[in-house]
Amino acid sequence: MCYHISLENKKQVEAMQKPIRSHIPFVPKYHFNGFDKPMIPVLSILDPGTIELFRWRLVPEWVKKESEWKANTLNARNDELFEKSAYRDYWQNRCLVLCTGFFEPHTPGGTTQTHSWYIKPAHGGLFTLGGIFTRWKDLFTFSIITTDAGPHMAAIHNEGERMPLILEGEAAEAWLSPTLTQSRMKELMVPYTDESRLTTYRVMDGVFNARLDTNCAEVLKEHPTGSRLNEGGTLSLF
Template identity: 80%
Template sequence: MCYHISLEDKKQVEGMKKPIKSEVEFVPKFHFNGFDKPMIPVVSIRTPDVVSLYRWRLVPEWVGKEGEWKANTLNARNDELFEKPAYKSYWTNRCLVLCTGFFEPHTPAGTSQTHSWYIRPAAGGLFMLGGIFTHWQNQYTFSIITTDAGPHMAAVHNEGERMPLILDGPEAEAWLSPQLTQAEMKALMVPYADESRLKTYRVMDGVFNARKDTNCPEVLLEHPSGSRLNEGGTLSLF
């Protein structure tokens, strides 16, 4: 799953060298909680030359009142995308969701605790996450696609073993191609190939607690325990 992301500096979006075109101003955050339905920068197939702001939580066009729509559509599973009623009409509405990192829960073996872990590009910069969108009641809404986790990410998100679809280079470019077929799209919706390019570490507790305000610089800092992900996908303390 991917319900929590970071995008803490507007300059990082401006580094895309695409103008931000939106009726509302983008407000960066250290922690965006998807359940707040925030406005997030995306590059979409409909306007690939600009950065737009779409609202996180896909609402199908046939929904009359959002309060009547109870489904959790912050994420769309890759294995449900072409069959599930909420998503199947929108596979051609593709976008790249911009963020500097995302948070995932980890449950230590033999406990009921939940630790917060953060994943960002090892070299810095932005992730581009594959998404789909709708045009619902004069606004654009989106969902982040998730896939099975690779070995490293499965060690972190050890209960769900899912991760967001990370795209870069030719894969990101292909995602925004109008000519992309369903078969080609399925081939792109796979675990991230090179997990050595991910920096993964434990951060402060409480990221997934809606009653706790974790929109602060400290949320991106390594936890005092020093928990990190080792080569081979094992967790360690040092």
């Protein structure tokens, strides 16, 4: 799953050297909670050369009142994308969601605790996450696609073993191509396994608690325990 992301500095978006088109300003945050339905910068198939703000939580065009739409569409599973009614008409409406990192929960063995882990590009800069979108009334809304987790991410998100679809380079370019077929799209929706390109560490507790305000610089800092992943995906504390 991917319900929580970061994009803490507008300069990180401006560094892409693409114009930002929006009637509302982008407000950066250390922690965006998807359940708040925030406006997030994206690149879409509509105009790949322009950054736009779409709202997180896909609402199908046929929904009359959003208050009546109860489904959780912050994420769209890759194995449900072409069949589930909420998504199947929108596979051609592809976008890349911009973020500096995302948060995933980890449950230590034999406990009911939830630790918060942060994942960001090892090289710095931005992730581009695969998504789909639709226009609902006068609003563009999107969902982040998730896949099975690779070994590294499965050790972190050890209950759901899911992760967002990370696309880079030619794969990211292909995602925004109008000629992309369903079969090729399926080939792109695979787990991200290049662990050397990910930096992962535990951060402050409470990221997934909606009653706490974790939109602060501290949320991106490593937890005092120094939790890390060993080779083979086992967690260690040092």
